[in-house]
Amino acid sequence: MQEVHILWTSEGMSCDGDTVSVTAATLPSIEDVLLGLVPGLPKVHLHNKVLAAEVGEEFMTAFNKAWHDELGPFIFVVEGSIPNEKINGEGYWTSMGNDPITGQPITVNQWIDRLAPKAWAVVAAGTCATYGGIHAMAGNPTGCMGLADYLGKDFRSAGGLPIVNVPGCPVQPDNFMETLTWLLYQVAGLAPMIPLDKELRPTWLFGKTVHEGCDRAGYYEQGDFALDYNSPKCQVKIGCWGPVVNCNVTKRGWMDGIGGCPNVGGICIGCTMPGFPDKFMPFMDQPPGATVSATLTGAYGTLIRKLRGITNKTVNKEPKWHHNRPELTSGYEPRQIF
Ligand code: SF4
Ligand code: SF4
Structure with missing residues (x-):
């Protein structure tokens, strides 16, 4: 597989802190991945609004293409918890882009419905996206939840993977980049199935x-x-x-x-x-x-x-045979030659 897109929405209920955190990764850095400096990885195109040069409809092009099966293989990264749009009254909780025909906002939930089943892999970045986090605490008005609560724990992506959860508030940057790198190697056929625990976390990171x-x-x-x-x-x-x-x-x-x-x-x-x-x-x-x-x-x-x-006092003292007296007290016994 030559090229992979990363479609990353941070429009769930979040502070964009996971995106900011990932810019600090070094194992590998996001720059190294995008510049093709990690041997064996496919070419990667990142679409994340905080890190993108494009804005508005230009930024939305890749998301629309993916929806219409015109983009090629992609990994879908979700940041932020998922509100319950079934209880939004006459409004909506959170959205990304507008419908070109009606001019109405497209909710994050609609984007998840459109893109998750088509994605080669789906990654939840940070505690809000994985398990709901702060927005989903008792007494919240939005009915927020984590991605697996929304899609179901049995969800499988187009690549046959369960949701991959990388929690943390914010996500530890190298935890995220190591997980992404594993998935990119897996897309390229160079890594086995990513090992996940029953809460869908990479086992080597959260074990x-x-x-x-x-x-x-x-x-x-x-x-x-x-x-x-x-x-x-x-x-x-x-x-x-x-x-x-x-x-x-x-x-x-x-x-x-x-x-x-x-x-x-x-x-x-x-x-x-x-x-x-x-x-x-x-x-x-x-x-x-x-x-x-x-x-x-x-x-x-x-x-x-x-x-x-x-014991500490004892081992802080030198042995008693370390001295400058005219005698040897180390216990040395010369070999007898017969
Ligand atoms: S040690 Fe880990 S789980 Fe605990 S507060 Fe810090 S980042 Fe969160
Ligand atoms: S030793 Fe354990 S309980 Fe004590 S500060 Fe560290 S993590 Fe917390």
Whole structure:
């Protein structure tokens, strides 16, 4: 396959933060992909309004062509949660472009209906598109949902793939670009089926918890806890959900290895998770189980810390045979020659 288009709508309920985040990717960068600098990838054309030179109807040309089967193979990226247009009263919640005949706005939902079944792959970028996110929290007026809630979890694209979810608020840029790169290799016939978990996330990116990669996990294990936000110690007592959240930013940072919430003092509030935000609120309260685990770890950790303190003193001293006296005390025994 020689050329692939990426049709990216950020017109779901969103802040465009995922688009902005992806401009910081380095593994690979979006520029490297578009300039054809990644060996083996097909030529890629990106259509994203925030990054596009075209505006208005000119920008919409590729979307219209894809709808009429005139574009060629494309990956459809959806950013932002999907409102329920069945409850929009006499208006609409969100749209992209106007119908040239009626002049009426074309809703994002209509674009999803038109393009998702024709796309070689469909990717939900960020927590809003994957699981609804902030817009879909309890009490929202739009009936928002994630893409798999809208299309159904059994949806299959023209390439035979389920929806590919890359959550994160915003999406971690290299997580997104690695996923896109896998799909582009898959389009080119150079990669097997992308491995996804039951929440449709790439397994190699979301298979571990925040806690398992956290710089502060050593403090947790020793029962040494922060009691305020001005501490380098484990933050579980001040609201960190890291032990039960699937996210890799403690391993790879927010951008180019820098940051990663708990590593740099931010409690994990579970922004990659299907239950976010409602199941993690109120933020900054102790997560369920934190008191029990912190108490148990606290008792064990106090003893371990003491023992490690003794060992630490020992290993901080040089061996006693390092001296300048006129005698050898290293234990060297010359070989006897018979
Ligand atoms: S700060 Fe959070 S993620 Fe890090 S060790 Fe503590 S509980 Fe785990
Ligand atoms: S560590 Fe927690 S809050 Fe930070 S990006 Fe990951 S899931 Fe979101």
